[in-house]
Amino acid sequence: MPVVGIGASAGGIEAFHAFFANMPCDSGMGFVVVLHLPADRKSILPEILRRWTEMPIEEATEGCLVKPNHVYVPPSGVGILMRNGHLHLHPPMADAPREFGPISTFFDSLACSLGADAVGVVLSGTGNDGALGLKAIRARGGLTLAQGSAGTSPQHSGMPASAIATGAVDIVASVEAMPGHIISVQQARRQPGAPADLPADQTNELRLAICGVLQRQLGHDFSSYKDKTFLRRVQRRMQVLRVDTLGHYLARLEHDRTEVVMLFSDLLIGVTSFFRDPETFDVLKRTIIPKIFAGKPQDSSVRVWVAGCATGEEAYSLAILLREHADRIGVGAPRIQVFATDIDEPAIAAARAGRYPSTLVQGLAPDRLARFFTTGMDGSYMVSKEIRELCTFSAHSLTRDPPFSRIDMVSCRNLLIYLDADLQMNVIPAFHYALVPDGILLLGSSETIARHDDLFATIDRGHRLFRRIDAPSPALRLNGRAHMGEVSPLRAGSGARSGTARNAAARLSGRASSRVLERFAPAFVVVTEEGNVVQYSSRTGRFLEAAAGVPSQNVLDLARRGLRAPLRSLLKQSAETGRSAEKPRISVDIAGEGIQRITLAVEPIVEPGTRPVYLIVFIEAAHAEGSAQAERKSNPATDITPDRQLEAELRDTREQLQAITEEHDTAVEELRSANEELHSVNEELQSANEELETSKEEIQSINEELQTVNAQLASKVDELDHQNSDLQNLFASTQVATIFLDQHLVIRGFTPAVAGIYNLIPSDHGRPLTDIMSHLRYAELRRDVKRVLDGLQPLERRVERDDGGAHYLMRILPYRAPDSTVDGAVVTFVEVTSIVQAEQHQRLLVDELNHRVKNMLTVVISLATQTMRRSSTMEEFSSNYLGRIHALTAAYSLLSKEGWQTVSLRDIVMEELKPFLAGDRTNIVVQGPPIPLEPRAALALGMAIHELTTNAVKYGALSVAEGTVRVSWQLEDDAESNHLVLDWTESDGPGVAPPERQGFGMMLIERGLKQDMSAEVDVEFAAKGVRARFRAPLRAGLIPRPSDAPAS
């Protein structure tokens, strides 16, 4: 199963969004996301990623299995590795530099574990973590991608750019397109490979054709490379480019130089980067290096320059060789200095760190590995300090910056191949300039010195070793940094092309001029300030001849006897003054002609932007007729004897010699001190540079962390906003008035329901609550809050509005901050008015009940004692007493049924007479309008009716079957008030005689009705039957309305 490792730093979250939003959930691949995060911050990356993909996101745990269509995120601050399909976590190394950070570590383990199934993706970020990791993946046949600037371009392009710069990226694409690329490459892999489809000999033919392209364009012969390995690499490129057949790929190679270089680097990348081409290093070790050391006294140093060092493996390899040799020499070995330069600053930074994934140090001899490398827990290898100290890395452009000097050996392998011919033209002379005499130049396996065989001699063609020829270095044409931008190695050179068309007239004019120059003008040469001839006219042979020994281009070496000294002084003079200088009557020994006199003229030719050159003209006597005459005029004594002539010459010569010697001494002194100054300045600058680099790295990493944290925070703020909104809604919806106070009773917040209790407006936030007017009858707020804050116990209290209109249950609770410290108080008011009222009502009811019960009991006691007094026997007492109690009970019953409000008069009457209406008795008449009676009246009347009834039963109309009782009542309206008049009439009973004394029953009737109803009572014991009339005033509210139907 392929596993995709995705690494990012600052700006990564945006890139992840685009990546995962476009990655389908059923790709069948596993994903591991490595994001640079500070260790002490909990990563919320899983939650963020969950928003953008349906694939399950898991936080990686130690030993967890990588499942297809799952995404794994390591916890922050922990390194992650892949082995045997499982993820392993390890604590980060304290001194791990960012250049070989968690992303490269993981990629390397992914490459080792999965080989061609590994996919590495580097997204936005600063620094260059991941670049070496991608190199490792590519070396093992996996697929590598980096975020390009199309689509969602990286916010920080440091990481993708360094990855691309190491040449280890197969596909640079927009992050939205990456899923598509990855999936199609995986699909292409699963299909049977194109090479296998063809018959073997056709495959071989195509392979050789491809090797041919490589040979022609890059000069390197891969035909003897292992064919299976070769084809595998080719197949990989085909998969990346989605090319179907070898034939198509060959065609692509033939017109796409970029692809040629990609294939080349892919082929090379499979080989270890340290000690690449071991035979070459062997030759260095056996022959070259010893010779370099041999010439050096103890206090000097061996200086080696590695140009185009990229990620530093080459420089460290050389440093190791040098160190090994120095060890063999032992005491007295010269210092070793390796200067390693490259245009690419991130690569330099990575090289400086000296940490490499295991894949890239394979192939190193075990003893070298053990001696010169230390291993890290994450499987990386770090170059030991003793070697790192020998190397100085700096950014340097060969085409813009001046070269180093006094270098013993220059190694420039695999750089020239990326430069076009014109640039190469400049670089070789720079190396020539840099090297000491007999210095060694080491080039890459496909590079040559081509047109510069005047500068270098070949020592070992096969291993590309050359020696500097002791010729003057050509003028270096360096483009200042201010004027030109960087030159991309793969871009076509911008070399000037000659060939402007000229018209015929110009051509003619040119030809005529040349002719005059040739035939009639004096001989001349054009030289540089140092005297190197850059142009000859014709016929200079009379004045110049080749000197014996090493061939030289310097006019001073070439000049014939007698010309040298004057030439030198004239040249110097002209160079200093910037004007022409002339010296007449110089004797020259011309071959075949003897001594001649000529005039020498030197004139500077200055063209802006180039170094000045000087025109030296050899003017012969014939040409210099005019000047010779002039000379004669000013000097009458033309006839000088040979002796005097010689003496004059000697004097001249001596003077010139003196001048020259003095000059020379001064110059040497100046040079020496200038050199020393330069040297120390250089070293200072180097160390300042190192410091700056370190600060820059630190700032960069802080920056990255801030970016990531910022993205997380933004996400969190989003969440908080939602929660806050929820809270606001909750507040608004709650009916409980709540006020949030801090420890000083300052208002922090409140709910809208507070309106009825405190007059709070939004601007009251921040004011103390005690400043605000309340509607409460309550003054101890401050004290109560203090009590709660001190005791941390809630407090409850009943408070009421000062208008008595509402009651509240006030609760004060301590307010706990998220860290559980007490931060203030929460005051809530719950309206309990109805509860309070209910309680009050209940108390009233209970009191009332008490009262009534006590009253009732008193009544019962009274009835008992009264009845007792008038009863002679127990039976009498019992029947009288119980009868009265029952009547009372019945009346109470009726009352309580009506809720102790009022009871109907009719019901009271019927209650007593009911038993007598049963059977076939038709002679009880009850008649009257509906009249509500209040409790006291109802009870009194009930008792009265009871007595009358009992009396009628015992002695009156109800004691015989034919007796009748008529009870009727009506309302009497008169001017002052309403009265109720009730009549009780018995008839057809036995004769009645008035009692001798008033019984209790009569007393009950009379006094009871009088007291409880304010009634007038009139009882008549007529002979026909008892008649009673009660007349009582009625409260106005109890008068029945005319609409009420009378009872019948």
Add this chain to the structure above:
Amino acid sequence: MSKHGGVLSGLRVLLVEDEMLVSLLIEDMLADMGCIVVGPHDRVDRALVAARAERIDIALLDVNVGGEKVYPVAEILAARHVPLLFISGYGQGAIPPEHPEWRACTKPFRADDLMDMMVAQIRAG
């Protein structure tokens, strides 16, 4: 009855009570003690007249009489330094706070309790 050695005998007792049966009960108790009942009055206005004019040794006052409170009667009696005793279902709660020295007798009560309280009031007054 002889508990207090007949100290209440012959005393004139003003009774203000509007419920007949309760009134009867108290009248009987008083009669048994040998007291003479002034009243009974079932209305405050009539009780006021009696309180001012009659010769009274001690008064028994129901708190709620015919819908009115009996306190004005009590004030008059107190001004005449007549000892008084409230009869009430509410007990001591019926006493207004201005007169903590007044006593109340809770219905229902026994004759003995009534007598004790009357004696106490007479002795205190």
